Amino acid sequence: MELLDESVVPEHARDIKAEAREFAEEHVAPVAGEYHDSGEYPWEVLEAGMDAGLVAQDIGEEWGGRGLDLYEIFAIAEELYRADAGIGLTLMLASFGAEIVEEHGSEEQKEEFLRPIAENEQITGLAVSEPETGSDLAGMQTSAEKDDEAGEWVLNGEKYWVGNAVEADWLTVYAKTGDSEDRYGNFSMFIVPTDAPGYEAEHIPEKIGMRASKQGHIVFDDCRIPEENIIGVEGAGFYMLAEFFNHGRIVVGGHGLGLAAAALEEAWDFVHGRTAFGRDISEFQAIQHMLADMRMEFEAARSLNWRAAEKVAENENAGFWAASAKTKSTEVANFCAERAMQMHGGRSILQERRISRVYRDVRIPVVYEGANEIQRNLIYRQSQY
Template sequence: MELLTEDVVPERARDVKQEAREFAAEHIEPVAADYYESGEYPWEVLEAGMDAGLVAQDIGEEYGGRGLDLEEILAMAEEFYRADAGIALTLQLASFGAEMLEEYGADWQKEEYLRPVAENEQLTGLAVSEPETGSDLAGMETTAEKDGDEWVINGEKYWIGNGVEADWVTLYARTDDDENDRYGNFSLFIVPTDTDGYDAEHIPEKMGFRASKQAHIHLNDVRIPEDHVIGTEGTGFYMLADFFNHGRVVVGGHGLGLAAAAIEEAYDFTHGRQAFGRDVSEFQKVQHILADMRTEFEAARSLNWRAAEKVANNDNSGFWAAQAKVKSTETATMCAERGMQLHGGRSVLTENRISRVYRDVRIPVIYEGANEIQRNLIYGQW
């Protein structure tokens, strides 16, 4: 069964899609169950991805990357997430947030911080969410205050990919408190993780995405030079909002890969299994469930790829990105739930791939802006 067909994928993105598929088959699928059970960081797979030129390659050629565009990254995401969501997220978080440094940063910042990531010598991460605040970008409480020629950062960040492993993070902090300009109070900073006062620890025992590590970061009088601000002070919210439009299209790809995995498992399990003297696939109810799963998957994929084109062309990006994330991640949830039902009692065995998919699908509906927030964006930008 071939679900992630290339017919909806732009021709220029098909080569990297094939690279990702072959890599997933060789390096992700064989070890996915083991990493899910252990919850360890998949360093070996990450290093193999670097060697294959599939990690941090959204960074431009000028700084050592391949300059892969949004649709190429989406094509990779589908293939990686079909194989395993946790490992896939690790691969795609290696440069998460670095696009903003490439677009808005100073030349010296790009040479010192961006190039090592593109050349796979360093890892980075994006520190936005906080223990009490997730989707409300204008409600973050971590502060950065000017003290002479330095910024002093205090606060906490939560759910931060590579917060422990990264060499530096792009950090979002409050730099003003103007009640009349709620969205102009925030800035983005380059924060090396070896800076005094930066302390990170892994968040333990997630129910899904176990091969991807997120961190709880404590920032206690972290001092960085004043030139470590990215772009212009007070524009962090707007830079981040634009970045997440691209990110949400890719998160839609996370959902598509997971949905494809759920459909594959359900189809294979119901064909060849006997019940009441018949092949399970012969029951009309089973056929209808599979038909619904496939129909919703195809609808989600068509929308997601249309959204990718719209966002790439900056055509009402927020509207299309939000739709893609909602439809694709919720389709993945539906497919996993129905796949579990078709598996019957065997669905709850952790050795079965469907049980891993079922737990993983609960996470993309939340990250990069919970789907309830996405519905606000869809209506507000209609």
């Protein structure tokens, strides 16, 4: 069964897709269960991904990357998540947020901070969510105040669910810098080194899924950074993130598709060759209908996601298409995983089974990059365009 075929993939993205598949088969799949059980950070796999040219390579060639476009990053995501979502997320989070610096940062910021990411000398992350505020970007409370005398910004507050909060060399941080009636114009983006005074981070307790990826809780206690570490102009942070998440949600759609493919493959392999009541399980019409439904939903989601990738790349009502692709693909992953668990019967709950790992992993992408309930708000509001 070949689910992630290249027929819907633009021709220029097929080579990198093949590279990602070969890497996933050699370096990710064989150790996925081990890292899921241990919950350790997969440094060795990350370094192998860097050597393979698959980490942080959407950064432009002028800054040391390969300049991979949205289609190519999406193609990588499908393949990595099919092999293992936790390790796949680690590889993709190593440069998460750096694209904001490339798009809006100064030449000096790009040379000092962006180039080491592209050249795989450092890793980074993006700090947006807070303990009491999830998807409401205009409701975040972490503040950044200007100390003109010292020539610094002073950050106070907390961030939660931050990938690489402990492991990163620096983060892109979203903080409140104003208090005007325009709640969307009150936020800015900053580069915050993780060794800055007043920066404290710890790992969030173990998750049920994607255990090879580490998220953290950050406390900023009069955390001081140079005034030149603001990205772009003050007050533009919300709009920077909105643009960034349109691209990110296409890639998260790839996360869902990779997981859905894994669930479908596991279900197909399990029911063909296993007997019950004197018959091969695959001969039961109920099983055939379940597999048919899974396949139809998967193909519908994948077609939507690749169409959405084109729309976002061309900036044609990008918010609608990004939200639609992310929502459909991640929910199809849940649909496929739940039915695959049912087909596995009692064996589905065994820790050693790949399907049990997939079942836990699929619960996470429906929440990150904006919960799917928020995506439906966006889909409705932007359907008029």
